[in-house]
Amino acid sequence: MSKSNICSNCASWRPHVQYPFIGLCIKLGKLTVDDDSCEFFEEIKLKNNEFYWVPDIKSRVFGEEARILNYKGxxxxxxxxxxPDVREEIYGAF
Structure with missing residues (x-):
């Protein structure tokens, strides 16, 4: 497999909001590490009419903005x- 065919480059992979080096593969239905790979790899194709997640800014962006950010690296x-267990990582405040 090519180094570009890794989970973090796949359309089926969703990075964890807090720990972007792990994520959920929706094809396999399990958590994987960003540099894992499998036979279900599918390249991410950015579309103008959809929202995308950008971990570096922890925000969702829309089509053209996603393309610009992707172009910038x-x-x-x-x-x-x-x-679903993220609540265990939230510290209570008094």
Whole structure:
């Protein structure tokens, strides 16, 4: 497999919101590390009428803005994975 065919370059991979080096593969239905790979690799194709997740700025962006950020070197993903147990990482305040 090519080094470019890794999870973090795949349209089926959703990086974890807090830990972007791990993510959810929606094809395999499990968590993987960003440099893993499998036979289901599909290149991310940015479309003008969809939202995307940019971990570096922890924000969703729309079509053309996603293209500009991707051109500038930011990683752009179809979505993000929010761990259902993230509440365990939130510290209570008094």
């Amino acid at each position: 930011y990683r752009v993903y179809v979505g993000a994975y929010v761990d």
